[in-house]
Amino acid sequence: MVIEDTLFILWLMVAGPLWAAVGLYLLPNLNHNRSEKDQLPVTQLQIAGVIGGFALGPIGVGLFYFEPHLIRRTTIAAGIIVTVFVSSQVLVRVVEPNLPSVLWLVLAGPLWAALAAYFIPRQYRMVEADDQNVLTAAALGGFAIGPLIFGLMWKHTPKISRDWMIILGSLGAWQIYTVFAINNPDNLCVAAPFHVTYLTQQTANGVVIGAIYSLMAVGLTLIYSVQGIVSFAHGQLYMVGGYFSFYFLMFGANFLSDLTGTEVTINPLWGIPVAAVIVFVMGAAFERAFLKPMHDGLIERVSEYAILITFGFGFFIEYTTLAIAGPFPQRTGRFIEIRRFTLQRTQITDDFAFGPINIIGDRVFAMIIGIVLIFALLYFLQRTWTGRGLRATSQDKQAAAVAGINPTNMNTLSFALGSMLAAMSGAALIPIFAWVPWVGAEMVGRSYVIVVLGGLGSVPGALVGGIIVGIVEALGAGCHPDPSKGAAYKEAFALVIFALVLLLKPTGLFGREQH
Amino acid sequence: MKNRSVTLTLILVVAILALMPFSVIRADGHCEFADEAIKIGGLVPLSAPGSVGGGVAMSWAFNRAVDDINADCGVQIGDQNYRLQIVIGDSEGSPERGQAVVERFILEDEVHAVSGVYHSAVGLATMGILDENGVPTVFSEPWNDNVSANGIMEYDGRPPRNADGVDHIFRISPASSMVGSVVVDWLLAEGVEDIVIIAENTDYGQPAAADELARFEAAGATVTQINVELGTEDFVPILSRIQARESAPDVVRILVTGETSFNLTQQMAELGIAPTEDTICVTNQFAFQSEQYWENVPDGNYCTFNRVGIIPSLFSDIAIGLNEAYFEEFEDIIPSFAMASYDALHIIADGMERAGTMSDGAAIVEAIESTDLDLSQGRYYFEYGNHNPDLPEGTPAFMWHQWPDPVVTMMQYFEPGQSSLDAAVIFPEVYQTHGTGYMAPGESP
Numbered sequence: 001m002v003i004e005d006t007l008f009i010l011w012l013m014v015a016g017p018l019w020a021a022v023g024l025y026l027l028p029n030l031n032h033n034r035s036e037k038d039q040l041p042v043t044q045l046q047i048a049g050v051i052g053g054f055a056l057g058p059i060g061v062g063l064f065y066f067e068p069h070l071i072r073r074t075t076i077a078a079g080i081i082v083t084v085f086v087s088s089q090v091l092v093r094v095v096e097p098n099l100p101s102v103l104w105l106v107l108a109g110p111l112w113a114a115l116a117a118y119f120i121p122r123q124y125r126m127v128e129a130d131d132q133n134v135l136t137a138a139a140l141g142g143f144a145i146g147p148l149i150f151g152l153m154w155k156h157t158p159k160i161s162r163d164w165m166i167i168l169g170s171l172g173a174w175q176i177y178t179v180f181a182i183n184n185p186d187n188l189c190v191a192a193p194f195h196v197t198y199l200t201q202q203t204a205n206g207v208v209i210g211a212i213y214s215l216m217a218v219g220l221t222l223i224y225s226v227q228g229i230v231s232f233a234h235g236q237l238y239m240v241g242g243y244f245s246f247y248f249l250m251f252g253a254n255f256l257s258d259l260t261g262t263e264v265t266i267n268p269l270w271g272i273p274v275a276a277v278i279v280f281v282m283g284a285a286f287e288r289a290f291l292k293p294m295h296d297g298l299i300e301r302v303s304e305y306a307i308l309i310t311f312g313f314g315f316f317i318e319y320t321t322l323a324i325a326g327p328f329p330q331r332t333g334r335f336i337e338i339r340r341f342t343l344q345r346t347q348i349t350d351d352f353a354f355g356p357i358n359i360i361g362d363r364v365f366a367m368i369i370g371i372v373l374i375f376a377l378l379y380f381l382q383r384t385w386t387g388r389g390l391r392a393t394s395q396d397k398q399a400a401a402v403a404g405i406n407p408t409n410m411n412t413l414s415f416a417l418g419s420m421l422a423a424m425s426g427a428a429l430i431p432i433f434a435w436v437p438w439v440g441a442e443m444v445g446r447s448y449v450i451v452v453l454g455g456l457g458s459v460p461g462a463l464v465g466g467i468i469v470g471i472v473e474a475l476g477a478g479c480h481p482d483p484s485k486g487a488a489y490k491e492a493f494a495l496v497i498f499a500l501v502l503l504l505k506p507t508g509l510f511g512r513e514q515h
Numbered sequence: 516m517k518n519r520s521v522t523l524t525l526i527l528v529v530a531i532l533a534l535m536p537f538s539v540i541r542a543d544g545h546c547e548f549a550d551e552a553i554k555i556g557g558l559v560p561l562s563a564p565g566s567v568g569g570g571v572a573m574s575w576a577f578n579r580a581v582d583d584i585n586a587d588c589g590v591q592i593g594d595q596n597y598r599l600q601i602v603i604g605d606s607e608g609s610p611e612r613g614q615a616v617v618e619r620f621i622l623e624d625e626v627h628a629v630s631g632v633y634h635s636a637v638g639l640a641t642m643g644i645l646d647e648n649g650v651p652t653v654f655s656e657p658w659n660d661n662v663s664a665n666g667i668m669e670y671d672g673r674p675p676r677n678a679d680g681v682d683h684i685f686r687i688s689p690a691s692s693m694v695g696s697v698v699v700d701w702l703l704a705e706g707v708e709d710i711v712i713i714a715e716n717t718d719y720g721q722p723a724a725a726d727e728l729a730r731f732e733a734a735g736a737t738v739t740q741i742n743v744e745l746g747t748e749d750f751v752p753i754l755s756r757i758q759a760r761e762s763a764p765d766v767v768r769i770l771v772t773g774e775t776s777f778n779l780t781q782q783m784a785e786l787g788i789a790p791t792e793d794t795i796c797v798t799n800q801f802a803f804q805s806e807q808y809w810e811n812v813p814d815g816n817y818c819t820f821n822r823v824g825i826i827p828s829l830f831s832d833i834a835i836g837l838n839e840a841y842f843e844e845f846e847d848i849i850p851s852f853a854m855a856s857y858d859a860l861h862i863i864a865d866g867m868e869r870a871g872t873m874s875d876g877a878a879i880v881e882a883i884e885s886t887d888l889d890l891s892q893g894r895y896y897f898e899y900g901n902h903n904p905d906l907p908e909g910t911p912a913f914m915w916h917q918w919p920d921p922v923v924t925m926m927q928y929f930e931p932g933q934s935s936l937d938a939a940v941i942f943p944e945v946y947q948t949h950g951t952g953y954m955a956p957g958e959s960p
Binding site for chain 1 (some may be wrong): 563
């Protein structure tokens with residue numbers, strides 16, 4: 001350990017929080033000499049004080065204190081970025097792990113998180129303040145800024161907005177990154193100057209695959225929000241969507257080749273609507289035949305029935321496909337004839353270059369398809385009568401029926417649409433992965449994580465959840481000090497996030513409270 | 516007189532016509548079978564997470580072997596001909612499930628012998644049960660060294676199977692070390708020094724990777740090993756690690772099977788990691804099934820792969836016939852494990868015939884030890900067994916009850932969409948078909 005690094009860590013551990021505490025104390029005083037209408041929200045001032053102190057020490061606190069017009073969301077965000085960037089740049093020069101600081105980060109973070117999560121919500125209830133999201137914010141804050149969270153939340157009991165979550169979550173992530181950087185100075189995700197490129201590469205990998213995951217998860221969440229059941233056939237509907245696309249492309253190309261006398265290939269893009277239509281009809285027929293009796297009150301144990309019948313449907317699809325398509329992997333041609341997109345290496349300074357970043361061409365295309373389809377679904381749900389009908393049914397079936405919406409039809413539509421989205425996801429991925437009848441198993445497990453993470457029933461939640469899972473998996477697999485463990489635990493990283501969300505915010509990131 | 520001859524002719528014709536069906540039976544099924552059949556348990560993976568494609572190919576080969584043997588009067592024991600019957604059991608690639616199936620084979624189906632096994636983990640988990648119950652077994656695909664190494668000595672913490680003097684387990688697939696030595700010898704001959712091994716986390720992948728790693732390191736090469744889970748679809752985050760290295764490795768060696776290997780090889784090629792000018796791509800034997808390979812790895816031109824079994828240009832008549840039948844069924848080249856499964860049943864049937872019993876395990880083992888048969892993969896014999904128990908110094912323990920001659924070659928595609936029958940055999944030199952030990956991307960033989 002070189003002395004500069006020790007001092008820097010000390011600065012981070014002591015001076016950072018010290019100046020943050022000074023900022024936390026000083027900045028709310030800005031309101032003292034102002035008229036009531038000019039006063040800034042106390043919470044905003046406190047956050048500015050903490051971030052300013054953490055990022056730039058006395059300079060940050062002074063800047064915000066003497067120039068309060070600078071206290072904006074953008075400057076606070078910039079403060080977070082500066083904090084993370086500066087500390088990571090210096091920490092990568094640490095040559096030996098600093099045990100005390102690591103212990104502080106590892107033990108003190110969870111300790112303060114537990115204390116804050118226990119006491120602060122009680123304080124909110126005691127003063128009858130709005131305690132929505134307080135548990136999550138207190139735990140995140142305890143982990144990220146230790147005892148300072150009591151200063152922020154105890155006396156003023158501020159209403160917890162999404163900004164709080166983002167800021168505290170970012171600080172918590174920074175803490176973890178700091179511990180990691182101290183312990184693994186040579187890791188690709190830490191070691192300068194390449195780590196910026198590498199982190200960007202892995203984040204891009206995660207975003208691309210995460211957006212693709214989202215499309216499948218959206219279908220699952222749609223079915224849950226309207227029908228209140230989890231479809232255990234979702235993985236198989238995803239799989240069979242891929243196969244419908246495959247056979248359509250194969251037979252279609254053969255037919256056109258015979259017709260024209262020249263060899264014709266069909267772009268896999270055309271397989272997506274075909275798979276969508278077929279699986280939509282399959283889903284609607286299944287819902288009418290097997291799920292409608294459940295909603296009609298003909299089934300006693302509804303939950304168990306829904307699980308068993310969708311499980312059975314999934315098995316039926318999988319083994320029928322195995323019998324027809326066989327066990328050997330298959331794949332369609334490419335969406336685009338560009339093997340990969342490459343952002344070439346750019347020399348920024350003498351010591352620092354950015355790039356290259358490589359993303360597989362078909363994945364980018366599939367990501368775009370996924371995002372377009374999710375936004376189309378959002379438009380459908382928000383702007384069309386039928387979509388509103390679905391939403392109304394998901395909120396209150398009886399009230400929807402009073403308003404002239406047929407809940408039976410909405411149930412059928414939701415299952416058919418959800419199944420269709422799974423199939424479209426499969427048809428979008430068969431040019432990317434080797435396709436076998438059991439290909440849905442891994443993907444569907446991830447979808448359950450995504451929908452719970454995003455909030456059961458929330459379409460935007462599924463999109464954000466998918467991207468978070470994608471990024472976490474990519475960074476976990478790419479940054480773990482042991483490459484083998486990183487690869488083997490890839491799915492486990494997302495499960496850790498999943499467990500934390502269940503613990504801190506059981507409704508998920510965008511889920512609504514059940515009353 | 517004339518009428519009489521006409522009448523006789525008519526009687527003759529009618530008699531011939533009446534006897535024709537019987538004569539057809541005699542010609543086609545020209546032997547009488549005993550009521551009892553000889554049952555062989557075929558343990559193969561037919562459900563995920565096992566390698567279902569491998570299991571289906573092995574099942575097909577078993578049925579084909581049974582048909583051929585029965586068409587040739589089955590198994591003759593004493594003066595009776597016994598029909599051969601295959602009982603297929605699904606191991607699902609799981610050791611626990613494999614054990615349950617083997618117990619069912621023994622207790623319910625009362626099989627007389629067992630063959631098959633694709634996954635090494637299943638082989639290792641079931642061999643003890645089979646041996647304890649005295650069931651002669653010829654494994655046709657597991658590669659883990661210990662499958663045969665445990666026959667005579669304590670190996671890797673496991674007690675020897677033949678403590679009572681008889682070991683019932685034989686293997687005709689190669690041991691991992693036999694394959695590894697060929698791959699490593701070839702790569703070292705090509706002058707590689709910096710190797711990345713990507714191995715599956717199984718009883719096949721890990722020992723195979725350990726064996727190759729030891730050989731590379733003994734030769735002074737640097738090896739980075741990355742383990743992956745079978746069934747993983749997205750390898751990009753892991754491959755980005757390789758891409759982020761300061762210098763590209765000389766070779767990426769893939770010790771992963773099934774569709775997982777296809778995904779890995781294709782993503783590696785798409786990202787431009789291998790095959791390239793700097794980096795050799797060595798994928799696994801699945802690449803030999805060229806129809807599947809090109810469909811799933813369209814960017815995999817110039818990848819090399821290890822191949823078990825005789826090279827296509829040296830196929831015997833049996834192998835050619837088997838390959839044609841396989842192609843008719845699956846529209847692909849026959850894999851080695853299907854050929855080995857076909858051969859395994861012939862070895863068992865031959866052993867029973869020579870032993871003159873279908874139920875005396877020890878006698879059948881003794882007969883199989885002295886096998887000398889030409890089948891689809893070549894001439895089968897077992898050099899070391901109770902008939903020749905003393906392994907000379909330096910002979911690895913896995914040579915016990917191990918067919919010593921599985922041909923292992925390195926092959927390489929050099930044209931997109933090329934049939935594996937036309938791919939170049941590049942190593943060992945004696946088998947080279949295109950006069951070259953390796954072609955860098957863009958080169959041709």
